[in-house]
Amino acid sequence: MSHFAYLLILAACLLGTLPLEIVLRVGVYRQWRRLALTLLPVLVVFGGWDGYAVDRGMWTYDAHYLIGVTLPGRLPLEEALFFVVIPICAVLTYEAVLARRPGWARR
């Protein structure tokens, strides 16, 4: 079970924010094209940045908590998924704030 630790944390993030889409109806997943176009550059840039950091030994991962799939660039799969899940949560949170306080969108 420990090998699923990182994945479970990510799954919990998605499950925890799901009510924002379903109950608060912020419509983020509904705008899947907009979401995909947002996530792709973020994944590429931050995934690359992360890969660079790992390559330079700035941090390391404990294999005990990972499922063991490594992407090109020494990035664990979970880390790449991190750059998909966290941005999704950020967008959901932002849209939820706007849904409750539309006036706060003003610059």
Next chain:
Amino acid sequence: MTYTQLALAGVLAAAALDLALLRTALLRRTAFWTAYAIMAFFQLITNGLLTGLPIVRYDPRRIVGWRVVHAPAEDLLFGFALILTTLSLWVWLGGRGVTRAGR
């Protein structure tokens, strides 16, 4: 290069994207800061798990050494850059009309 330098560069790049390139000005919106505060709170929890278990280990020579609930301060900067970049892109795309599921 250290994680500190990398994280600071990331924050500056994200700010440049938001204020100069895409001009989404998230940094000037209450909604952004509110959303970021909420995300930061949860980041401390998830980061606490990631660095506390630890799933991730940091080279002490590459970080400043300040930790917030186990996680290096640099992680907060990194997270800030990630969230700002994401939301800037999201808002920008929305302004360009990429909102409906079919478009």
